[in-house]
Ligand SMILES: CNc1ncnc2c1ncn2[C@@H]1O[C@H](COP(=O)(O)O)[C@@H](O)[C@H]1O
């Protein structure tokens with residue numbers, strides 16, 4: 001093994017200045033090299049190295065190995081203080097990368113040793129959002145409560161109840177629910193009652209769907225809800241073992257896809273950038289939003305992901321602009337926020353195309 005620790009390259013100025021919307025970012029997967037350093041110094045006894053918390057340039061892991069990485073990071077982030085720092089840093093890093101609207105998602109955890117509860121976990125994430133707002137960081141941040149599918153039916157239902165409480169009490173910060181976790185563990189059918197309840201109470205649903213092959217039955221069940229957005233959807237279309245039926249459901253319900261190029265290439269569910277399913281959906285004119293998934297773990301940022309999409313699929317600057325602007329229609333915050341963001345894009349356009 002050899003490892004490169006910092007981000008290997010930086011996107012061109014156009015992509016960095018491009019105003020962007022980030023809709024698929026897992027908090028603990030988004031922790032930067034610099035923040036990991038600070039966590040190390042807080043917990044020297046843990047004996048963890050950078051090579052265990054990020055996947056550098058040219059490296060790949062199996063998806064299974066990626067999930068080991070999350071376990072290591074979660075060991076490093078186990079107090080309210082850690083969560084506050086991590087969330088604050090992640091928000092500021094997205095803002096510095098030109099992200100104007102961010103939906104951050106995270107799985108509430110309890111840690112008996114440190115007194116962390118699922119409720120205080122979410123409260124601390126919201127506190128970070130609030131503090132950044134008070135400091136005037138130029139980014140609108142919302143939160144999705146995540147269900148880790150490996151924890152099963154009961155935990156899923158508890159998580160929905162928690163999300164519901166926060167949706168009602170957080171002044172619009174908690175807008176929805178995410179379903180994520182190792183896609184090879186558990187079955188979506190066991191989570192349907194929880195997801196249905198979430199939908200009925202007004203939480204928006206973003207579900208990881210067909211991230212790995214051979215999940216036609218599960219994807220079909222989950223698409224019947226239907227979700228408000230889809231994470232990855234890598235194996236939905238017929239060319240990769242999905243089906244026309246699944247594609248039809250996605251198209252008829254106009255469900256946007258959150259597409260994460262580097263995540264899929266480094267996690268080896270997609271063989272190379274040029275074979276990424278972005279092309280399939282983009283060619284169809286279907287709403288497709290470029291996202292990072294786990295910018296820390298996969299050593300990337302949203303500017304780089306836009307640049308990669310552009311260079312791989314031959315998008316000119318106008319097409320890239322349209323892509324970032326159309327992402328606004330896919331956010332979970334209300335229409336008034338969409339209008340504000342569109343105005344922001346209009347105001348920034350001359351500067352970006354100077
Ligand atoms: C690579 N593709 C992926 N597929 C599925 N779930 C993923 C994921 N990347 C991240 N997560 C989910 O996000 C958690 C880490 O952030 P939080 O502790 O929630 O903030 C992981 O444990 C996993 O449940």
Ligand SMILES: [Zn+2]
Nearest residue numbers: 026180231293
């Ligand atoms: Zn994800």
